[in-house]
Amino acid sequence: MKTKMIWANLAVQNIQKTIEFYSGLGFSQNGKETDELVSFSIAENNFIINFFIAKRLENALKGKLTNTLNENEVIFSLSAQSREEVEQWVKIVQKAGGTIVSKPENYEQGYTFTFADPDGHKFNFLYWPGM
Numbered sequence: 001m002k003t004k005m006i007w008a009n010l011a012v013q014n015i016q017k018t019i020e021f022y023s024g025l026g027f028s029q030n031g032k033e034t035d036e037l038v039s040f041s042i043a044e045n046n047f048i049i050n051f052f053i054a055k056r057l058e059n060a061l062k063g064k065l066t067n068t069l070n071e072n073e074v075i076f077s078l079s080a081q082s083r084e085e086v087e088q089w090v091k092i093v094q095k096a097g098g099t100i101v102s103k104p105e106n107y108e109q110g111y112t113f114t115f116a117d118p119d120g121h122k123f124n125f126l127y128w129p130g131m
Contacts, residue, residue, distance in 0.1 A: 007048035008076070011057040011065050012038075012119045017097075018051045021118055024096030043078065068120030075114070075122040082127055083111045089125045090115075 012018045015038050022040045023029065030039035030048055036056045040049050058065050066073045080086045086104055093115045094100065101114040101122065110128040117123070 005048075007050060008074075009050045009052060009057060009060075010119070010121055011054040011068075012051045013054060014118070015051070015053065017118050021096050021098065022051075025092060025098075042076075049076075068116075068122075070120075072122060075124060078123060078125050079131060080111075080125045080127040086111050086113060086125050086127050089113070 015033055015035070019029065019033060019038050027040045027042055030041045033039075036053045038051050040051070041047070042049055052060070054065055078089075080089060083104075090100065090104060090113055098115045098117055101116055104111060104113040107126075110126055112124050112126040114122060114124040
């Protein structure tokens with residue numbers, strides 16, 4: 001058997017704030033939001049991240065959620081085309097209301113920074129030559 005697709009499901013406190021933040025980053029909404037869910041398409045390969053109201057996702061998981069404001073769950077890495085583009089993303093993230101977790105820095109042969117969305121979900125933008 002072969003899996004056709006993979007996507008992520010994350011918990012949020014406020015659907016409207018999530019829409020404003022990810023729209024501010026320039027990502028496209030995937031379908032129409034509901035009271036419990038908003039979905040965004042990320043990057044050229046259309047990786048989907050569904051953002052559920054915390055109570056709804058906790059019910060689906062049949063267990064407690066991680067407090068992403070104080071703890072870590074996962075980090076999503078997004079590719080950048082150059083060091084300059086990494087720097088541009090810092091400004092876009094800040095303008096959209098994200099928190100810079102680590103400022104841009106050299107990492108081996110690459111260049112990266114880490115940020116958190118309003119619910120504490122971590123992402124980094126990474127420029128890696130040849131990627």
